[in-house]
Amino acid sequence: MTGTSFSRRRLLTGVTAAAAGLALTGCVGRREGDYAQVSGEVPAQFARRERVVLWSAFTSHNATILQSVIDGFNASQQDIFCEIQLFPGYPALDSKLAASFALAQVPDIVTLSDVNWNRYFLAETLEPLSGYFDAGFGPDAFHPRFLAEGTVRGQVYWLPWARSTPLFYYNKEIFAGAGLPDRGPKTYTELREWGRQLKGFKYRGSPVRMRGYTGKDDWYFQGSTWAFNGSYSDGMAPRLDSEQTIAALEFDRAFIHDDQMAYLSGDINADFVSGVTATICNSTGALASLLKAAKFEFGAAFLPEQDAPGVPTGGSGLAVMRNSTKARKQATWELVRYLAETGAPEWSLNTGYLPVTTSSLNSAKIKERNTATPAYQIAQDQLGRARQPDVMRRYVNEAISELLIALEQVYAAGADPGEVLREAARKLGPAIERVQPKYQRLVAA
Amino acid sequence: MFSYWPIIENIYLSFTTWDFISPQADLVGLLNYRALFSSWAFPEVLLRTLVWVVVVVVVSLVLGLALALLFAQRIRGTTAVQTLAFSPHVLSGAAIATIWLLIFDPHHGLSRMVFEAFGTSSPAWTTDDSWALWALIIVSIWKGLGFVAIVYLVGIQQIPAEVLEAARIDGAGRWTQFRRVIFPLLSPTTFFLVITQTISAFQAFDVIAMMTGGGPAGATTTLSWFIYDEAFSRTNVGVSSAASMIMFVVLMAITVLQFRFVERRVHY
Numbered sequence: 254m255t256g257t258s259f260s261r262r263r264l265l266t267g268v269t270a271a272a273a274g275l276a277l278t279g280c281v282g283r284r285e286g287d288y289a290q291v292s293g294e295v296p297a298q299f300a301r302r303e304r305v306v307l308w309s310a311f312t313s314h315n316a317t318i319l320q321s322v323i324d325g326f327n328a329s330q331q332d333i334f335c336e337i338q339l340f341p342g343y344p345a346l347d348s349k350l351a352a353s354f355a356l357a358q359v360p361d362i363v364t365l366s367d368v369n370w371n372r373y374f375l376a377e378t379l380e381p382l383s384g385y386f387d388a389g390f391g392p393d394a395f396h397p398r399f400l401a402e403g404t405v406r407g408q409v410y411w412l413p414w415a416r417s418t419p420l421f422y423y424n425k426e427i428f429a430g431a432g433l434p435d436r437g438p439k440t441y442t443e444l445r446e447w448g449r450q451l452k453g454f455k456y457r458g459s460p461v462r463m464r465g466y467t468g469k470d471d472w473y474f475q476g477s478t479w480a481f482n483g484s485y486s487d488g489m490a491p492r493l494d495s496e497q498t499i500a501a502l503e504f505d506r507a508f509i510h511d512d513q514m515a516y517l518s519g520d521i522n523a524d525f526v527s528g529v530t531a532t533i534c535n536s537t538g539a540l541a542s543l544l545k546a547a548k549f550e551f552g553a554a555f556l557p558e559q560d561a562p563g564v565p566t567g568g569s570g571l572a573v574m575r576n577s578t579k580a581r582k583q584a585t586w587e588l589v590r591y592l593a594e595t596g597a598p599e600w601s602l603n604t605g606y607l608p609v610t611t612s613s614l615n616s617a618k619i620k621e622r623n624t625a626t627p628a629y630q631i632a633q634d635q636l637g638r639a640r641q642p643d644v645m646r647r648y649v650n651e652a653i654s655e656l657l658i659a660l661e662q663v664y665a666a667g668a669d670p671g672e673v674l675r676e677a678a679r680k681l682g683p684a685i686e687r688v689q690p691k692y693q694r695l696v697a698a
Numbered sequence: 699m700f701s702y703w704p705i706i707e708n709i710y711l712s713f714t715t716w717d718f719i720s721p722q723a724d725l726v727g728l729l730n731y732r733a734l735f736s737s738w739a740f741p742e743v744l745l746r747t748l749v750w751v752v753v754v755v756v757v758s759l760v761l762g763l764a765l766a767l768l769f770a771q772r773i774r775g776t777t778a779v780q781t782l783a784f785s786p787h788v789l790s791g792a793a794i795a796t797i798w799l800l801i802f803d804p805h806h807g808l809s810r811m812v813f814e815a816f817g818t819s820s821p822a823w824t825t826d827d828s829w830a831l832w833a834l835i836i837v838s839i840w841k842g843l844g845f846v847a848i849v850y851l852v853g854i855q856q857i858p859a860e861v862l863e864a865a866r867i868d869g870a871g872r873w874t875q876f877r878r879v880i881f882p883l884l885s886p887t888t889f890f891l892v893i894t895q896t897i898s899a900f901q902a903f904d905v906i907a908m909m910t911g912g913g914p915a916g917a918t919t920t921l922s923w924f925i926y927d928e929a930f931s932r933t934n935v936g937v938s939s940a941a942s943m944i945m946f947v948v949l950m951a952i953t954v955l956q957f958r959f960v961e962r963r964v965h966y
Contacts, residue, residue: 348930351718372933376719459805468825468914517825517914519799529805650717651932661915665827668915683733684932687715 288357288576291338299327299334303584306360307337310346310569311415314542318603322596326588329595333584343369343569354378354576361577361585366569370403370411371647373572375691380573382409385586394593396609402641403570405696410572412589413609414600417538417568418639419473420632421557425550427456427531437554441480441504444532444557448514456528465518465530466505466664471656472567473534475642476556477501480563485652486645489685489692493656493678494671497560502663502670504559510667517664522546537632538568541605544626553628555635564639568606607632648692651684705946711939718933730940739916740924740941746831747921751899754838758895759888761839762846767876769847770854780851784844791841791904798837799824799909824910827917834918837905842898846891853887854880893956900949921945 291306311319316339323335340346343366350373353359365373373379386392392400395413403411421437428435431447431454438444448463455461467473478484483498485491492498508515518524521533526546534556535543543551556564571592573585592600598616601608608614623630645652655677662668712730716723734740765783769776786794801808802823813820823833857880865879881888903922906912912919912927919927921941929938 344931351930351933354719372717373719376717376721378719469911517822519803519822519825524805527806651934654927654931657913658915661827661913665825665914665917 286576287578288354288359288574290577290581291353291358291360293336293338295334295336302332302334303580305333305335305362305581305584305588307335307588308340308346308350308360308363309337310340310343310364310366312339312341315415315538315604318600322592322600325596325599326591329591330587333587335588357576359574359576361581362571362573362588364414364569365411365572367402367416367567368642368647368653370570370572372650374405374410375648375688375695377695378575379410380575380577380582382412382573382586382589383407385589390590390594394590394611396607396611396614398636399566399570399607399609402566403572411570412572412593414571414592414597415538415568415604415606416566416570416609417536417606418564418566418632418635419476419534419556420537420540420628420635421532421534421554422525422543423532423552423554424456424525424528424547425552427451427454427461427528428552430454430456431531435552437552438557441477441557441559445504445508445512445514448508448512451531452512452514456531459529461528461531462514462516463530464508464515464532464534465521465524466509466515466660467521468517468657468661468664471646471653471660472536472565472642474501474505474656474660475565475646476534476563477504477559478563479565479640480557480559480561482560485643485656488644488697489648489689491645491678491681491685492643493659493681494675499671499674501559502660502674505660506663506667506670509664517661525551536567537629538604538606540628540632541603544628553631555631555638562638564635565642566636566639567642605629605632607636644692645681645685648696649681649684649688651681655680708939708942711935712943714936714939716935718929718935723935726936730936731944733937734940734944742916743919743921743924746917746919747900750831750835750838750902750920751896753835754842754899754902755892755895757835757839758842758846759891762843762891763850763884765843765847766850766854767880769851780848782844784848786841786843787845789841792908794837794841795905795908798833798840798905802833825914827914830910830914830917834905834909837909838899838902841905842895846895849891850884850887853884857883889956889960892960893953896952896956897949900945921948 290304293304293306295304307323309316309319320337323337326335338360340349346363347369350360350363370379383392392409399413399416400409403409403413423437425435431451433447433450438447444463451461451463453460475485478498478501481497481501481504483492483495483501485493485498505515509517516530518530521530521535522539522543524530525533526543526548528549540553556562571589573582573589577585593610594612597608597610598613598619600606601613602616602619602622608616608619613619623633641647646656659673659677662673663670711723713725713727714723715726715729769780804810804820804822807820809820809823821829823829861879861883862875865875870878901922902920903926906918906920906923907926910918912923922945925938925941925945928934928941
């Protein structure tokens with residue numbers, strides 16, 4: 254018995270001492286300076302080159318296209334070898350990148366989503382890039398609209414690469430069968446009216462609903478809040494509980510639970526290509542895979558308006574890690590230059606992501622593709638009415654998580670939109686307070 | 699170093715606020731623990747985890763024991779069935795989740811066919827908040843059932859034949875043999891399975907990650923998913939570490955209680 258209590262006391266003392274030691278030395282956190290490069294494999298023929306590691310969140314088809322672009326870079330010169338390391342999506346890459354800072358071992362360039370890069374920016378881990386441009390390769394190599402989204406206080410931190418907006422996709426066979434016009438609805442009200450018209454219609458023997466909602470992405474809801482003249486926030490001040498934002502979610506609730514013509518889908522793409530739902534809102538980046546999978550003709554249109562247009566930009570861009578060494582950063586810039594000048598058209602052409610560089614905007618092949626498949630041109634045309642998501646969605650990590658819970662409470666359980674949005678705004682209060690000092694210091698005008 | 703240092707670091711982190719990438723973690727005392735217990739969401743997560751663990755462990759043990767008793771009959775083809783029953787245990791959680799997502803698909807899956815045969819439509823298993831937890835519980839039980847059955851079968855095979863023979867001579871029927879002889883003699887096996895299955899159920903993660911991501915609306919957020927979500931989606935490392943400590947303490951307490959009180963009823 255004595256032995257047991259002695260051991261316990263010793264253990265507790267040890268734990269307390271270790272915790273106190275940690276606190277005093279401050280060994281939890283990120284140290285400054287140059288970090289090591291993440292490990293990987295370099296083929297023998299590239300062993301003498303400067304190695305650049307690109308962390309990519311693209312999978313399957315898009316991963317193959319990116320590899321083809323990078324193979325082109327590796328073959329185009331003798332000094333640099335770029336190695337792609339793949340992650341299954343942005344959240345997986347984000348987790349691993351965060352962990353890499355704790356280990357002081359980072360990649361050199363990363364595909365960061367439009368809502369993830371901001372947190373790395375606030376943590377001062379991204380390399381300012383404006384100084385790397387020169388007379389031969391200037392900021393005009395990029396689409397100015399998208400370049401501005403990665404620019405803070407005149408300094409570029411995040412370069413456009415796989416950028417997108419949501420489009421409205423509709424099954425033309427279902428629309429024709431139900432007597433609906435061959436176009437997207439002008440307003441959300443019209444969409445709902447069309448939903449009522451579709452009631453009772455069967456496609457390939459099964460009943461069809463008008464819209465499948467996803468509970469895994471609040472991006473589309475960001476757009477519809479603007480369409481109803483609402484928003485997530487005004488600067489950092491939450492507007493989730495505004496009358497207009499609540500009206501946007503109330504529309505979804507009524508469409509799903511009163512009309513029973515929309516529903517929460519486990520996989521909107523699968524449901525659309527199998528004819529379970531007549532329409533979906535999905536990224537322009539999904540266009541290529543939808544064209545491949547759908548066994549029917551479908552149309553693409555601008556997102557519906559209501560009181561105003563509501564189109565958020567999204568997708569991802571490229572960011573260079575500040576803690577990479579000077580030599581690696583310079584080599585990474587050569588890669589960036591190749592991607593912008595040479596790789597971007599191939600990337601945009603084969604993935605369906607929007608053309609975001611001068612090289613791809615001027616690409617004859619992309620223009621031909623847009624003529625042959627007008628949906629691509631519609632995606633480009635819609636850009637004129639798009640804007641980047643609200644500040645709170647971009648800078649407060651918890652915002653998306655809280656919004657997804659709120660949306661699913663309404664979509665799945667028919668909860669009161671006002672209540673869930675007010676609750677989300679309340680819960681986000683402490684998170685906003687945490688981010689405010691850094692935001693004010695580094696971003697706010 | 700690899701076992702205890704992470705625990706010590708986790709204890710420290712639970713008293714800080716940190717987002718993984720900021721230069722340093724700021725000490726905030728007991729704030730994370732207070733935040734957890736003052737929110738309405740965390741007690742709900744604990745309750746949901748309790749339901750998950752109790753149902754998964756109890757049903758796995760009952761069905762696993764029934765399956766083991768069936769295997770012990772040595773009916774023709776038993777070996778093949780044993781192998782099949784054990785296979786989910788060695789499959790990856792991702793593969794299992796993919797298979798069950800197809801089965802549960804209310805539009806095209808096996809579930810639709812089954813429910814339509816009874817003249818009704820399939821529930822939206824993974825997108826309806828009243829069904830989602832039960833969908834995952836079914837998958838979790840299916841995943842662990844083979845392992846429980848095989849462990850019980852080994853226990854049954856170790857019961858001396860003469861003990862069962864003596865019971866039969868004394869006039870004990872099948873039910874009495876099970877209740878008075880087999881089940882008590884399986885108590886070390888049951889004890890082992892209760893502890894391992896409880897810990898495993900508490901730590902269940904892969905199936906949740908693949909099938910529901912803790913949704914819809916948090917309906918399948920158990921403690922393990924909560925810890926992940928706080929750390930990697932919300933980047934609240936401090937809150938996540940505090941929740942990890944609570945999980946650690948709960949598991950320690952359950953294990954100690956089981957050793958103190960349940961082990962007394964175990965006959966070695």
